[in-house]
Amino acid sequence: MAENNLTSVAFHLNCLCQGGAERVVSNLANRFAAEGIKVYVATEWYDENEFELDPRVTRVHVGLREEDEHKSRVTKFLLRVKYLKEFMKEYKPQIMVAFAHRANYRLLMANRGVNLPSVVCVRIDPVRFYNAFSDKVQIKWLFPKASGAVFQTAEQRAFFKPYLQDNSEIIINPINDKYINAPDPVMTDKAVVHSARIVDFKNQPMLVRAFIKVHKNHPDYVLRMYGPDSHDGTKEIIEGIIRDNNAADYVKLMGPCNNLEQELSKGQVYAYSSDYEGMPNSLLEALALGMPCISTDCPCGGPATVVNNGVNGLLIPVGDEDALADGICRLIEDRDFALSLGREARKIKEIASTDAIYYKWKSYLESVLARQ
Numbered sequence: 001m002a003e004n005n006l007t008s009v010a011f012h013l014n015c016l017c018q019g020g021a022e023r024v025v026s027n028l029a030n031r032f033a034a035e036g037i038k039v040y041v042a043t044e045w046y047d048e049n050e051f052e053l054d055p056r057v058t059r060v061h062v063g064l065r066e067e068d069e070h071k072s073r074v075t076k077f078l079l080r081v082k083y084l085k086e087f088m089k090e091y092k093p094q095i096m097v098a099f100a101h102r103a104n105y106r107l108l109m110a111n112r113g114v115n116l117p118s119v120v121c122v123r124i125d126p127v128r129f130y131n132a133f134s135d136k137v138q139i140k141w142l143f144p145k146a147s148g149a150v151f152q153t154a155e156q157r158a159f160f161k162p163y164l165q166d167n168s169e170i171i172i173n174p175i176n177d178k179y180i181n182a183p184d185p186v187m188t189d190k191a192v193v194h195s196a197r198i199v200d201f202k203n204q205p206m207l208v209r210a211f212i213k214v215h216k217n218h219p220d221y222v223l224r225m226y227g228p229d230s231h232d233g234t235k236e237i238i239e240g241i242i243r244d245n246n247a248a249d250y251v252k253l254m255g256p257c258n259n260l261e262q263e264l265s266k267g268q269v270y271a272y273s274s275d276y277e278g279m280p281n282s283l284l285e286a287l288a289l290g291m292p293c294i295s296t297d298c299p300c301g302g303p304a305t306v307v308n309n310g311v312n313g314l315l316i317p318v319g320d321e322d323a324l325a326d327g328i329c330r331l332i333e334d335r336d337f338a339l340s341l342g343r344e345a346r347k348i349k350e351i352a353s354t355d356a357i358y359y360k361w362k363s364y365l366e367s368v369l370a371r372q
Contacts, residue, residue: 009039187268215250271295278300297318
């Protein structure tokens with residue numbers, strides 16, 4: 001078999017909890033395994049409510065061990081690199097792919113002396129997460145050592161100039177088949193729906209405040225928000241807004257949901273309020289369902305990459321509570337317009353199905369191997 005034919009791949013990230021990068025890794029790992037490619041997922045820890053892996057995927061713990069817990073911060077950092085290097089030497093995957101901020105640095109440091117083809121992935125707004133002095137040092141030192149990089153948007157890639165420009169690829173996230181294959185939305189409930197982890201940067205408090213304004217004009221509508229609590233205090237802020245506005249009857253925190261493809265499509269509008277994102281999986285899933293969507297046009301360009309304003313969804317400025325309220329009202333009141341957005345939104349499956357993204361990833365990783 002030619003060396004550039006992909007036969008094994010290892011993904012490295014912190015864990016497989018219910019987050020965006022974790023969702024992408026689990027989808028890709030399962031699909032690569034289904035195609036007969038040997039897949040390893042090397043994680044730092046196990047968490048509650050993790051995404052499920054295909055039994056053919058080998059999960060390996062590369063994080064700290066029980067005896068390491070009382071060691072110094074510097075020692076812990078070096079041990080994480082050491083354990084990842086040991087994994088790479090023992091399992092010898094054909095290519096390594098790291099997902100997210102610290103995992104990228106760990107991989108490139110662990111690869112010294114191992115020299116496996118290594119790809120880094122940027123999953124969030126780099127202006128906020130790769131702009132510290134320590135990041136600038138590590139980017140300059142480590143990123144030139146990467147064999148390649150995968151970004152979600154052009155804005156992300158441009159941030160890292162002059163590094164990773166010629167050996168990188170822009171690949172959006174795959175959408176789970178259950179959203180792609182779901183029937184057309186029924187939209188039976190007078191509801192605005194939202195799905196995402198409850199966390200500060202997704203600015204769900206703004207969504208709640210905006211919907212309270214919507215409710216004054218449309219008192220028969222409710223807001224249903226699906227997603228787990230990140231325990232960063234955002235849920236408590238939302239609960240305070242609900243309490244202060246006596247909104248408990250029409251703003252509902254639904255918690256995690258395993259059948260979102262059924263629940264979201266009962267609502268009439270999907271709303272997304274983030275201050276910044278990489279490529280929001282939740283928005284992609286709502287588009288795939290054919291929901292009329294409204295989203296902030298947040299950095300680093302994720303929503304704008306997949307939403308053509310006024311054609312397959314609506315984009316509004318970040319933090320603009322009134323624009324969000326007005327946009328939701330427009331989609332409630334002009335159903336013909338809303339339904340046309342939903343029909344166009346569903347076409348996202350043509351570029352973001354699991355099949356389409358799998359083949360794009362496989363082709364890119366094989367091109368990295370060919371360059372090596």
